[in-house]
Amino acid sequence: MSAINDNRERLVAAALKKEQLWQLFHAQSRSPSVLSETSSFSSSFNIGSPVNDLAFDFSSLGISSRGTFGSAYAAAIDNGVRIVVKRLTGSISEPEFKRHMDIIGNVKHENVAALRGYYCSEHERLMLYDYYTKGSVYALLHGETGDNRAHVDWETRLKIAIGAARGIAEIHKQKGRNLVHGNIKSSNIFLDPQHYGCVSDLGLANMIETTFMPTARCYAPEVKSTRHVSQASDMYGFGIVLLELLTRKSTEHLPGGPKPIDLVKLVGSIKSKERAAKVFDTDLLKHPTIKEDMVKVLQIGIQCVSKSIKKRPKIPEVVNMLEDIARVNTESHGPSPKKLVFVEGVIPTYTIEEMLGASAEVLGKGTFGKCYLARLENGNTIAVKRLKDYVCVTLKEFQQHMEVTRSMRHENVAELRAYVFSRYEILLVYDYYDEGSLFAALHGTGKRFLDWETRLKIAVDAARGITRIHRQDSWKLVHGNIKSSNIFITENKHGTVSHNGLAKLVSPIILSKMPNSGHCAPEVTDTAKVSQASDVYSFGVVLLEIISGKHSQINTDVGQVSLVEWIQSVLRKEWTSEVFDVELLRYPDDEEAMVQVLQIAMDCVANVPERRPRMPEVVKMLEEISGIGPSEASNLEDVLEDQWGQPSIELRLEYLLEDLLPTLTP
Structure with a gap:
């Protein structure tokens, strides 16, 4: 009977111990508490049984690390609360241990791990701390490799x-x-x-x-x-x-x-x-x-x-x-807290809180981050591009880039409506196009048939948009990520180029880590190497997608190859008809135009950058093939550029008027 009573007392002591630990790690006070064999200290703990009876079964605890002064164990107590038990090695008297516990327990600071309790017996010296789920700095820096x-x-x-x-x-x-x-x-x-x-x-x-x-x-x-x-x-x-x-x-x-x-x-x-x-x-x-x-x-x-x-x-x-x-x-x-800034001329219709609190779905994961569709409470829908990794520009440099972007307003370039700039993140807000992207139309799960006229119109519009981008900043601006998923279709089936200039805003991404590198020019090993010539190459890939209806990377018997490589291999065999999307073969009268666009595309994807045409040439060739005349804005820009190079549009107009005024004088 005495043995049964002894076991019962040991079980009761262990149960009390668990309850007391639970209370200790849920207490608001950060003062340490002692768990001793014979007395209580700054708490009601009074457990009169040896350490091995007190749920400190070290064989069942997960050892976290062995340090200079002992071992640290991770333990889980009731309700999933996790604690760290430091088991000291070495000889230290009980009075000396308690004196040090008093000193350590009085250090209360958010950047010092608080001592939550300690245990002292003849053979054990234990210290109890909170468990840090994010681990140590050593584990963060060196815990994983490769x-x-x-x-x-x-x-x-x-x-x-x-x-x-x-x-x-x-x-x-x-x-x-x-x-x-x-x-x-x-x-x-x-x-x-x-x-x-x-x-x-x-x-x-x-x-x-x-x-x-x-x-x-x-x-x-x-x-x-x-x-x-x-x-x-x-x-x-x-x-x-x-x-x-x-x-x-x-x-x-x-x-x-x-x-x-x-x-x-x-x-x-x-x-x-x-x-x-x-x-x-x-x-x-x-x-x-x-x-x-x-x-x-x-x-x-x-x-x-x-x-x-x-x-x-x-x-x-x-x-x-x-x-x-x-x-x-x-x-x-820039400030760390997120602040929504609307581009000049855009009337604010929502707040940062409304935007971040809106229901959202992922539209796609691209080279520089994810794009989300956000449905605002006012019924409007917007597209939000969230740039990943580091922002590699200062606030001043970013604002200068925004000014260049704002000044290029063009019907075939998607306008930035607002942005969030913080130290380590950029959010860019655009209009949402219900018709989706060219990629979705050609390859998506809900892809739909695009006739040749529509495809050609989208190609002309995209070329005009890229040309408009290239004209900025004295012909120095680069889109940097031309691909069918960044060309959107408007409600009247026109094309518009979006997400331009992002390569300048974030740190370089190497080619092997890009989600889809089939649209990249061969000289582009990372996103810092993009140029207007590489934009032309990428647009050539878009033209090949339009013609063939295939992805920029395709699976073959010999593995995955780029669309450019596949078409080059087909053309070498003089099987030109196999290049074209079977859905386009129902338009035999347009075959000559398709071949001409194919030739433009192959010129654009030349391996040597200097052999690629410039975007204004591509626009003119596509306009001639399609019969779509140049817009008045394009004509005016061409005239001004031919006569005066690259001064500002306001200055160029002033020069033009000075030339015209004498002829208008009676």
Whole structure:
């Protein structure tokens, strides 16, 4: 009977323990609570049974990591709440342990992982923390390699640095400005829900004496054991974290992690800009607008890892410097909060809240991001293009691009209606075309028959739109992504070119990562290499799609090939008729026109850029074939361009009037 009673008491104790843990991790107070064998401390906990009876079954907990001072375990308690249990190794007396718990428990800051409770018995020293679902900075930077490696943008890295610096500053203020963390490294910094750095494992170096491994390159050179840690050595450790954020190279070896690197030696080898480019993470080097910020953070990191203790900055100085970098970044790239800006001449009919709150569906995923159809509460529908990855232009550069876009108003160029510009995202708002894109009409699930006259009219309109784009900025503007999914059909079956100039707004995307590269010219290895000549090539592919009814990339017996390669192989066999869409063969009278358009398309997709025609020539040839006369606006532009090159339209009109006035004088 006594054995049964003992088991019952053990089960009751375990149940109480679970309930108390649940209450602890749901409490509003951030003060730590003790779970002791014999007494309660700042809580009602009083569990009188050995540690093994208290649901701390370490064999069933998921081990998160083994650190310098013990092991960390992830545990799930009632209602799915997850906690971290730090199990300390080494000898420390119970009074000393509790004294340190009092000190650590009094450090309350959003960037310091709060001690939620602790447990002390004859053989165990346990510390309880919140579980950070986003993991540690080490895991974020080094946890995956190759294609699985997480993308970590500059904003996140800067926020990690700022958050960690603020946390260390709060620690250094405690205990008469004498408290030391003692083990600053990326595996002890976690990401909070806003992606700021949060410092964990505070004060363990002050409790447990241990000798640091000489191969661990995250510690200051004067630190041989925990007896030598100081606030200056904390600054050295933080400097190493900054270098990790910049280089994405690790200084410590964890199971399954990358080979450790001597980062101080690495950055010390920088003698030129070319060498500096090899030091920074290649993902960051794709974004030229942040290079200045990266260099500033590098300079801070180098100061922190100085061999001379006296030359290392104090943490409040570092916090100010990092916050200044973030502040300048915000000012140069525009405000972080989203603000909807309507293009000049457009009457605002909805707000940013209404736009973001509208029901939406994905229209397509393109080279530079996704396009959404948004249905507003007022009944209107709009198309919203969300650019992915980094924005590689400043607010001023973006506004200049918007001014060029606004001034090119043309019936065959889709007008931008509004935009959102924040540091790391651009939303572009256009009219929605109910008839959809040329791609959808030719290849989509709900594709419909387009007769030859309609196809030819769309081709002429698209060519005119591209020509209008090319004329801007003294013949320097490039669309950069001409394809059938970016050509839309209006309600009266005309064509209009959309999404122009996006290649200038985002960081380069390499060809192999493009969703569909069949429309790209052979010289375009990434989106930074686009030109007006590559636009002509891409338009040639569109013409081939119109003629053949096939995708820009098609499947054959030998695998997937581009439409250009397939048509070239067919023409070499002189099987010209096989090129044409079977649906067009019902128009035998138009066969000659189809062959002429095919010839224009093949000229456009010439391998050598210099052999491709320019868009004004293409427009004229298509107009002649279709019998569609040039618009009055096109005629006027051609006359002005032939006579005066590329001055502004207002100035060119002024010149023209000066020439005409004498002939009009009686």
